[in-house]
Amino acid sequence: MAELSALCGPPSSSRIAGLRVHEETMLEAESDEALMLAVQDGNVQAYRLIVRRYLKRIYAVARRILPHDADAEDVVQDTFLRVWSHRHNWSPGAARFTTWLHRIAINRCIDYRRRPLEDRLDDAAEPVDERPQTDQSIHDRQLHAALAKARRRLPTSQQIALALYYNEGMTGVEVAAVMGLSQSAAEALLKRARQQLRVVFARSAIRAQDAFDDR
Amino acid sequence: MIDDGLHVAFEDLLCQYGADLRAWPKDRLTPVLALLRSSHAARQRLRLMRRMEAMLETDMDGIEPPAGLEERILSGMLRLRERETDPTGPPDPDGALAGRMGGHTAVRSRI
Numbered sequence: 001m002a003e004l005s006a007l008c009g010p011p012s013s014s015r016i017a018g019l020r021v022h023e024e025t026m027l028e029a030e031s032d033e034a035l036m037l038a039v040q041d042g043n044v045q046a047y048r049l050i051v052r053r054y055l056k057r058i059y060a061v062a063r064r065i066l067p068h069d070a071d072a073e074d075v076v077q078d079t080f081l082r083v084w085s086h087r088h089n090w091s092p093g094a095a096r097f098t099t100w101l102h103r104i105a106i107n108r109c110i111d112y113r114r115r116p117l118e119d120r121l122d123d124a125a126e127p128v129d130e131r132p133q134t135d136q137s138i139h140d141r142q143l144h145a146a147l148a149k150a151r152r153r154l155p156t157s158q159q160i161a162l163a164l165y166y167n168e169g170m171t172g173v174e175v176a177a178v179m180g181l182s183q184s185a186a187e188a189l190l191k192r193a194r195q196q197l198r199v200v201f202a203r204s205a206i207r208a209q210d211a212f213d214d215r
Numbered sequence: 216m217i218d219d220g221l222h223v224a225f226e227d228l229l230c231q232y233g234a235d236l237r238a239w240p241k242d243r244l245t246p247v248l249a250l251l252r253s254s255h256a257a258r259q260r261l262r263l264m265r266r267m268e269a270m271l272e273t274d275m276d277g278i279e280p281p282a283g284l285e286e287r288i289l290s291g292m293l294r295l296r297e298r299e300t301d302p303t304g305p306p307d308p309d310g311a312l313a314g315r316m317g318g319h320t321a322v323r324s325r326i
Contacts, residue, residue, distance in 0.1 A: 042296070044289075051288055059280035073281055080288045084295055147270050166271040187231070194230040194264075201267045 024049065032097035040087050051080050054098075057168065058105050064163040065109040065156065075112055079105045095177065102168070102178040106160050113156050146204035150197050158193035165190055221250055225257055234264035 024045050027035060032053070038046035058079055062072035082104050090100050151159065157179070164175045176186035225247060232239045239247070250257045 044293075044296070047292060048289060051285055055280050055285055055288075059284070060275065060278050063278050064275055069281065073284060076280065076284065077288055077291065081291050081295060084292045143266075144270055144274070147267065148274055151271070151274065162271060166268065167274070190233075191231050194233070194267075197271075198226075198230060198264065198267060201270075202263060205263060205266075 033092045036087070036090055036097050037092070039084070040090075047084060050083065054101060055080075058101065061102065061105055061163050061168060062109055064167060065106070065159050066112060067152065071112055075105065075108045078108050082108075099174065099177050102164065103180070106164075106178060109160065110156055142207075143201065143204055147197060147201055150200040154193055154196060158189050158196075161186060161189040162193050222254070222256055222260070225250055226260060229260060229264045234261055234268050236261075 027038070027043075027046055027049055030038075030046075030049075032050070035046040035050050039050060055076070059072055059076045062075045062079075063069065066072045066075060079101070083101065086104075090097065094100075095103075151162065154162070160179060161175055164170045164178055165172070170178070172187045172190065173183050175181075175190070176183045179186055179189075181189075228239070228243060228247065232243070236244060236247070251261065
């Protein structure tokens with residue numbers, strides 16, 4: 001052993017970096033659950049991979065529920081820090097890792113939405129799209145804008161259910177698990193959201209079509 | 216002339232199950248397929264729901280987290296880890312331990 005370490009010499013910083021890259025490459029193939037077990041043992045590389053794997057998705061969920069980029073950024077940062085600080089609360093048999101992670105994120109979003117208005121940023125104007133537009137794209141954009149506006153006005157629970165179902169691709173059962181509801185309660189939220197959006201969407205579609213026909 | 220009540224019932228089912236008919240319960244599907252074959256208005260309602268759901272799916276598509284967020288999260292985690300190994304260390308100026316939003320007790324208990 002002593003001979004071997006004499007041959008290899010003391011570990012250089014480049015060798016340590018190389019070992020880290022090797023460890024990260026090995027970990028990349030692991031399931032979320034295996035990574036979380038490593039995170040529970042304090043493995044920083046596993047945590048980094050969890051963050052990298054889910055950052056975009058969790059940010060997109062938060063951004064669909066919260067009105068501003070800065071709000072979503074706060075919530076996402078807080079969510080992942082809680083993954084670390086509450087890592088021992090997760091157990092592989094109790095819930096899938098993604099269910100647990102989404103549950104933390106949406107609870108943080110709900111909490112954020114409950115804050116007094118003065119603690120939140122003022123409503124920022126929607127960015128203007130300056131791309132050249134054809135009649136059809138104007139029509140579609142009007143519909144999209146009307147739908148997005150109506151979506152933002154829905155109760156928070158309905159917005160969350162929509163984001164998980166339509167944008168995260170979850171089933172009704174999975175939405176229910178993340179939201180801590182029964183399947184029928186989650187599906188009722190989706191139904192009420194669709195009903196409200198449909199009224200706005202149908203009205204906007206007729207209005208946009210009329211404007212289109214008048215040209 | 217198709218009973219208007221049928222359209223209202225169809226509309227209700229569309230909101231319940233969405234526009235993907237493959238996801239509907241079998242017992243609901245047979246009468247709905249018959250209605251769709253015979254009613255232009257029903258087909259139009261289905262098309263409108265499909266269009267709305269497609270727009271919901273692509274709403275804010277391509278949204279990206281801000282640059283540097285991953286690094287900020289990792290720095291926060293390393294500070295938390297330091298505090299775990301040395302709880303007598305300096306106070307956490309950025310509030311990473313309590314969470315950036317204040318760390319309400321009610322929320323902690325929900326996790």
